[in-house]
Amino acid sequence: MTNSVPEFEDADCILITGSNTTSSHPLIASRIMKAKEKGAKIIVVDPRKMHIASLADIYVAQNLGSDVAWINGLMRIILQEGWENASFIKERTEGFEELKKAVAEYTPEKVEEITGIPKETLKEIAKIYATSEKSSIVYCMGITQHATGTDNVKSLANLAMLTGQIGRPSTGVNPLRGQNNVQGSTDLAAIPNVYPGYQPVTDDAIREKFEKAWGVPLSPDPGLTVVEMINAVEEGKLKGLFVLGENPLVSDPDSNHVEKALDAIDFLVVQDIFMTETARKADVVLPGASFAEKDGTYTGTDRRLQKIRKAVEPPDEAKADWDVLCRVGKAVGGKGFEFASPEEVFREIAEVMPIYHGITYDRIEKEIIHWPCRSEDDPGSPYLHKDGFAKGKGHFTPIGYKPPVELPDKEYPYQLTTGRLPFHYHTGTMTRVSPSLTHEVNEAFIEVHPTNAFEIGVKNSQVVRLTSRRGSVNAKVIITNDVKKGVVFMPFHFAEAAANRLTIAALDPIAKIPEYKVCAVNIEKIEESEA
Amino acid sequence: MTQKEESFEPKIIAFCCNWCSYAGADLAGSMRLKYPPNVLPIRVMCSGRISPHFVMKAFQKGADGVLVTGCHYGDCHYMKGNYITMRRVTILKDLLKFVGVEPKRLRAEWIAGSEGDKFARVAHEFTDEIRNLGPSPLRG
């Protein structure tokens, strides 16, 4: 996030797209509700009418995967009406002329045709977003989990820069990060192309720095992403895999394919707290600790570092994960794994990572620090790009609309989109063993528009079979107007009816994010005897 | 608008206690006394058994009015159940009023087993009253 969570409260306009905020980030939704009470206009653009949409001043449903088109359309209107921030563009950005050219063809009529958003609504959104004093963009996986995910994100950045709605409090482009520490694990380089703190592995000077710090020569070649590693297993190139606290068999797209790979791999190690679907396939399983049984730090979605504290001991022989990893490091012959506490590990992190350099355990006990925090007297950065962008000038990227990879056809006439429920979390490893949460809901379902339900010939609660080119699952139908005609929604928490047996592993070419949010499916009624 | 109101036929749930008011409703039937078909009696053992939840659920399921009936004070088969009933109904009516629902949509009446005529009269009155109020905002 470019800005911090409490800042939402003081925004004048919040544009939410691809985020089921009340379900997935309820306490951010809480701030958004507060902003509304204080007079902010809330705009929601989302294919599904979720809870936050019902609280919005303007809600509109776009067609699945049409985000670049409506954002370009907004920018065209803003330019036509003169609502852009000319001085911001002049002083802080580059590439404006190219952008102007690129958006010119996105007339309101054309945008309406691609996206289904009425042109009057588009103009109203453009006006409120561009002319409000402080406008903030909130997005989540509905924007990123597309083959055009990077395009979508860059388009939102274009929009914010065009209107100067960035670099000030309560503005900015704010991706809500899904997992508790997804920001931190990215910062700490659990990604294939950089060292901790976004320092490229391909940069010789940086690699030398890390070779010195770690005392070993390092590989200059960027590694593989999750989906690429799965493919590499199938090709026989990847032989051994270590999985820490993840359940790729349920969370990754095209699960059937993942299952085949995990069956085929030579050697699989899983470190987790439960016997997950993935752990069942392992050759070695290491028992880790829950968040209540260990110390450490998380970095929240707004780049804020916070501690977690051990409250109780891990069960039986299970150990804190940092302790297990130190033992693994030593066992495989690594040097520099003699840490007595997470705090000692953190000291090494701060040493090698400029954006965390000024942060210590003592400081985060006493103050709230958002990275970058480069020295011990640096108070940190609640919002980014205050006096300019990190890479000099903000660069406008001209982007054209590309349709989703898999469009509905005769055989697979419906579009499936996936998401979360307020009562469950990701693959359900933790929430589905929590009685208070399973009491609320404990089985998969599929939301279908009344017209489509009539076509298929199903009533509420009847079971249907969903089939895509990759697999099929059964689920109970819920008939609702919350989804558009032709679109069906399914939560992905439930392994026994895993939505990801249907989803497509088409990747965004840059971010390598799978297109979870759109694929084509067929729906058939299951006869009583079959169900 | 007027036409719509005229064509509106309210749904009314009448909770009746086993010992007095249900017998009263039954007697209304045997006496061939007409009462509006809008009123659907549900028998419970005592008016004191009628939890406010039942009333709320009836409203939620589409009732435009809820009639709670029981024995006259002093006649309760369980001694004092109907005293609790009246206390609860009063507090619930005040709560409904506070959230913008006409308190008249909830009414408590004491009807003895011998008062078939009273049951029919209350059913008429209440139906007319609810018809005038129009559909309940709680229909959902």
Added chain:
Amino acid sequence: MEKFKKYIKELFESGEIEGFLGIRKNGLHPVPHLFTPEHPEELETLTIPDVRYPMTEILLTIVRKYPDKKLGIMVRGCDERALNELVKNQKILPELIKHIGIACSADLAASCRCAQPYPEEIHYGEKVAPVEDRSDIEAIDTMPQEERFDYWMSEFSKCIKCYGCRNICSMCFCDQCTLEDNDLIATGQAPPAIPIFHLIRAFHMAGRCIDCGLCEEACPAHIPLRTLYRKVRESMSGFLGYVSGTEGGEKDPLEFLGSEGYMVPSKIDEK
């Protein structure tokens, strides 16, 4: 403060209490803690901040496991009202629970709009004047009926069904909760069925709510829950002469017939 700590220490030493439920300072954050005679040094971290935790709700958690222990508890005006009600409902034994009274600061009393910001006996702080303020109820009472309905429906529709209002409530001590009854309120929906979810809870609060306002402070959707419960509290005193949280006397007349079993409510104005 030193005097206060000394007082607790004396209670430990004399054996009058075997534990003291208070607030401890943890870095920047005051957090609830059970001080015990085994660790008198922990009293150094004892603090009395202008932050309220559901002390009596925590007390119940401890008492369920240790029903025979003699416990001291830091009580403000609101906590004491809660304890009175818990005694009436036979959830705690008054002879085992020692009230250690805290008078709230003027700031806290003002922000809580508290009608009694002090307990009967005060061991810390100075008594400040009660705040009489029913402007929240008046504002709604004066709205036209339809506007009132729309107002509440729009407030309730923000609910994310966290159950925070119930979880934090000292008066929600039932073993089974109606709000979780699938036959009454469909599970798995957020917002839950409105207004039934909120009205059922409001009705349950009628004979119980001690007007501490912790529910509203815990509500992520900023629903003015306290106004709703203050209203039913008023209804209870207006129609049935019952004020929950007062010491001794009759129990909730919606649940218990009471010694005056034939008491009927005064008549309601239906306009």
Added chain:
Amino acid sequence: MEYRTVLTTCTYCGTGCGLLLEVMDGEVVGVLPAKTHPINEGKLCIKGWNAHEFIYADGRLTKPLVRKGDTLEEASWDEALETIANKFAEIKKTNGPDSLGCFSSAKCTNEENYLLQKIFRAAIGTNNVDHCARL
């Protein structure tokens, strides 16, 4: 008789709410929202309020397991670590370091993510390190 509260950070989403784990006699019995936390200011969602429940759920892994034929059998830490060390060394020797990889975890701490990527980059010698940020 012990009752204390431990201030920590919720483990579900990335918002980072502060919560208190209620510990009674060495067992987490409940959750309270941290009233003075700048993010959630004394409020939580349903997952946060119940964040302690999964800790004691059936099926927690309590001992290392090593595959023997078709089944995973309980093993000592030494045996489990030795198996990993031997197998990784063997794969690295025959197929090179890039035939090994890891999925790190967005659920784990910064310190743990740092350690796992350090194992693979420094001890094994590959950049095949990723996690489910994209999922």
